[in-house]
Amino acid sequence: MCRNALDNAIEAVRKLESKEKRVIDIMPYERQSFLMLQIVNLMCGEVKFEDGLPLTTKAKNGYHGYGMKSMLHTIQKYEGHLTTEVKNGCFYFNVMLPLERDSNKK
Numbered sequence: 001m002c003r004n005a006l007d008n009a010i011e012a013v014r015k016l017e018s019k020e021k022r023v024i025d026i027m028p029y030e031r032q033s034f035l036m037l038q039i040v041n042l043m044c045g046e047v048k049f050e051d052g053l054p055l056t057t058k059a060k061n062g063y064h065g066y067g068m069k070s071m072l073h074t075i076q077k078y079e080g081h082l083t084t085e086v087k088n089g090c091f092y093f094n095v096m097l098p099l100e101r102d103s104n105k106k
Contacts, residue, residue, distance in 0.1 A: 001074050002037070004067040005093050009041040012091060016044055033100060039093040047086050054084055054091075 013022040025040040048055045053068045080097035
């Protein structure tokens with residue numbers, strides 16, 4: 001899950017002209033009984049969303065775009081939440097996972 005999110009962030013910052021702006025912030029932390037992970041990177045261009053997920057920007061989208069869907073599926077499997085958004089030229093990838101799962105759910 002994290003690898004795909006980081007790959008996407010790396011791909012986005014590589015498109016930036018200024019090498020000084022090629023920064024990715026990775027912030028894991030615990031809040032109450034949840035593991036939170038936020039990945040933030042500067043970006044250029046526009047991101048289009050469908051059902052809360054960014055659409056692929058790759059030319060041959062028939063072969064791409066499954067990474068975010070796969071991450072969402074995995075996060076939901078573990079009763080977590082995924083949100084993505086663009087604010088002030090930055091892309092935000094936010095994951096919230098419970099530290100303890102309900103043992104009655106499978």
